[in-house]
């Protein structure tokens with residue numbers, strides 16, 4: 001297995017502390033700066049930056065891994081999870097994210113959908129050079145207008161039923 005010193009995800013895997021799931025090729029953790037309650041990262045055990053570095057066997061396993069992880073998200077008491085994260089915080093920013101999640105869960109705690117995706121390359125927003133697949137649960141009315149989902153990574157281009165604003 002490849003391990004990179006100073007890599008956030010390699011270190012988490014080495015310490016085996018926060019891991020909520022693992023199989024032959026991947027492990028998963030709850031994100032400590034969650035976009036929405038239950039936000040998880042699925043991460044290859046090998047230190048590889050790109051989804052295109054996955055082997056055929058890893059690719060074949062990936063969606064099975066994701067569906068197992070989704071079952072775990074559904075069974076987790078998320079409010080309790082974020083309270084625990086706040087008790088042993090990573091930093092002040094993480095506390096803010098986790099507090100927001102508790103408020104969101106008080107409004108709506110029924111997961112009704114997911115965005116699943118990768119920021120492939122720096123131009124796509126990658127900040128950590130160890131591949132991670134975001135699983136972002138979605139809740140009814142968590143945004144004003146969800147149409148287009150991940151199409152909204154380019155603001156204004158999400159809804160293909162509307163004209164492009166210049």
Ligand SMILES: [Zn+2]
Nearest residue numbers: 007010047130
């Ligand atoms: Zn790594």
